[in-house]
Amino acid sequence: MLQGLGWRNFFAQQTDADEMVTTPPVRVTQVHRNGLHVVGDGIDELVPPGPEATVGDWLMLNREAPAQSRVLERTSLIKRRAAGLERVMQMIAANLDTAFIVTSCNQDFNVARLERYIALAMEAEVAPVIVLTKPDLAEDPEIFAGEARKISDRVPVVVVNAKGEAVAEALAEWCRPGQTVAFMGSSGVGKTTLTNALSQDEAIETQAIREADARGRHTTTRRQLHFVPGGCAVLDTPGMRELQMTDAEAGIGDLFSDLRDLGEGCKFRDCAHETEPGCAVLAALERGEIDGARIKRWKKLVAEERFNSESLSERRMRDKSFGKMVRKVVKNSRKK
Numbered sequence: 001m002l003q004g005l006g007w008r009n010f011f012a013q014q015t016d017a018d019e020m021v022t023t024p025p026v027r028v029t030q031v032h033r034n035g036l037h038v039v040g041d042g043i044d045e046l047v048p049p050g051p052e053a054t055v056g057d058w059l060m061l062n063r064e065a066p067a068q069s070r071v072l073e074r075t076s077l078i079k080r081r082a083a084g085l086e087r088v089m090q091m092i093a094a095n096l097d098t099a100f101i102v103t104s105c106n107q108d109f110n111v112a113r114l115e116r117y118i119a120l121a122m123e124a125e126v127a128p129v130i131v132l133t134k135p136d137l138a139e140d141p142e143i144f145a146g147e148a149r150k151i152s153d154r155v156p157v158v159v160v161n162a163k164g165e166a167v168a169e170a171l172a173e174w175c176r177p178g179q180t181v182a183f184m185g186s187s188g189v190g191k192t193t194l195t196n197a198l199s200q201d202e203a204i205e206t207q208a209i210r211e212a213d214a215r216g217r218h219t220t221t222r223r224q225l226h227f228v229p230g231g232c233a234v235l236d237t238p239g240m241r242e243l244q245m246t247d248a249e250a251g252i253g254d255l256f257s258d259l260r261d262l263g264e265g266c267k268f269r270d271c272a273h274e275t276e277p278g279c280a281v282l283a284a285l286e287r288g289e290i291d292g293a294r295i296k297r298w299k300k301l302v303a304e305e306r307f308n309s310e311s312l313s314e315r316r317m318r319d320k321s322f323g324k325m326v327r328k329v330v331k332n333s334r335k336k
């Protein structure tokens with residue numbers, strides 16, 4: 001039973017037979033303002049808020065004092081910096097095995113955005129897989145598939161009609177019993193349709209209604225973990241409008257490992273690969289070995305990640321020394 005929810009040795013090792021009885025393990029399937037929806041052996045209920053948990057987390061549920069339930073160490077955690085002024089870190093999903101990064105064979109397809117999702121997944125040590133939907137609506141889906149395959153040898157690409165019969169088969173390799181997978185990507189690309197296809201029912205409303213009647217629109221607004229008949233856990237997510245890179249240095253490095261490795265050969269350790277002499281990246285570009293557009297996207301992600309990950313104190317320090325410099329300049333100009 002628990003295995004079907006994704007329970008495995010990694011979690012079992014964090015508890016013992018006593019605790020399994022007194023505070024049984026449950027998995028968080030939804031996070032509400034008024035609590036966490038959890039599912040376990042004979043348990044399917046909303047527990048009051050308290051433990052800092054996200055969808056996919058395992059809790060040792062303390063029924064007397066639910067707020068004191070213990071969150072088990074995670075195999076993975078996908079997070080992002082929330083949009084808005086405060087820019088707090090937001091946990092997206094815990095304990096995922098595979099992130100299906102979904103885009104369609106149409107204008108939604110965007111290599112730079114796919115790379116953002118992939119870096120985020122790689123950072124969390126979740127295996128990314130690109131899923132290309134709506135091949136039935138495209139003149140030549142193979143063009144999209146070709147572009148997607150060029151992104152990385154480490155990221156498989158699956159082309160599938162989300163409304164067709166072959167979804168479960170196409171994704172079977174990653175949806176084995178006990179596995180946890182998530183669909184991520186922009187709104188309207190077919191994430192809920194894919195989740196439904198795996199669930200083998202139409203329990204979850206897709207956006208189709210929206211196309212018929214704009215007011216009756218239904219988009220996924222909440223992340224929800226579904227347990228599907230094959231024995232895997234499937235997370236449907238709403239589209240994330242903004243996907244800023246923060247604390248994702250390793251993920252970006254993994255995705256662009258070829259460029260990162262090349263950069264180690266630059267003459268200057270802090271080479272920006274712009275105009276520096278002895279730049280190994282520019283040399284490879286000149287030899288036609290690497291793609292200029294890809295270098296540009298890589299540099300952009302690296303710069304953004306550095307800026308966002310700079311801690312508040314580091315930023316203050318920088319502002320302070322900037323202030324000092326300004327005062328000095330002003331003073332010097334007064335002297336003249």
Ligand SMILES: Nc1nc2c(ncn2[C@@H]2O[C@H](COP(=O)(O)OP(=O)(O)O)[C@@H](O)[C@H]2O)c(=O)[nH]1
Nearest residue numbers: 134161162187188189190191192193206207208
């Ligand atoms: N023809 C076709 N339509 C699709 C495909 N995938 C999704 N759709 C449609 O696209 C719309 C948005 O799908 P939905 O699953 O709600 O997207 P989500 O926002 O990513 O969850 C719905 O009308 C789906 O029926 C596909 O592969 N082919």
Ligand SMILES: [Mg+2]
Nearest residue numbers: 191192219220
């Ligand atoms: Mg949806």
Ligand SMILES: [Zn+2]
Nearest residue numbers: 266271273279
């Ligand atoms: Zn360089």
